Amino acid sequence: MVNAIALLVLMLIGGLALIGPSGVLAWGENAARLGEHKQRIALLEERKAELANRVALLDPNNVDPDYAAELVRGNLNVIHPDEYVVELEPID
Template identity: 55%
Template sequence: MTQGLALAVLLLIGALAIIGPSGLLAWGENLRLLDQRKGRIAVLEKEHQALANRVALLNPDNADPDMVGEQLRRDLNVVHEDEVVLILDHE
């Protein structure tokens, strides 16, 4: 009786090692998901670098005048009286 129970437990453990959520059959899927997530991390790191650069350019201690002017125009619709606004249709 105990030998049969021990055999059943061993078979269950073996089956889980092969078909379980972290078993051999799931290995390929896990590698595919890992590659997807590495790609997403690369995209997010690039966005983070762009935002960090923008923050550095808008730092109140040493703000880039061109960046500040661009930000004012975009966010507050501020236009100097001698400027001409061209609206471009983006398609």
């Protein structure tokens, strides 16, 4: 009786090691997901660097005048009297 229970437990552990969520058969899927996550992390790190650059350009002690003018014009729709606005249709 004890041997049968021990054998069942051992078979259960072996089955989980083979087909469980972190078993041998799941390694391929986990490796693919890892690759996808690494690509996503690379994109997020690139976006983070872009945002860090924008924050640095908006430092209150040393604001980049070109970037500040770009933000003001974009957000407030303000232009100089000698400038022209050309509206273009979006390309689908």
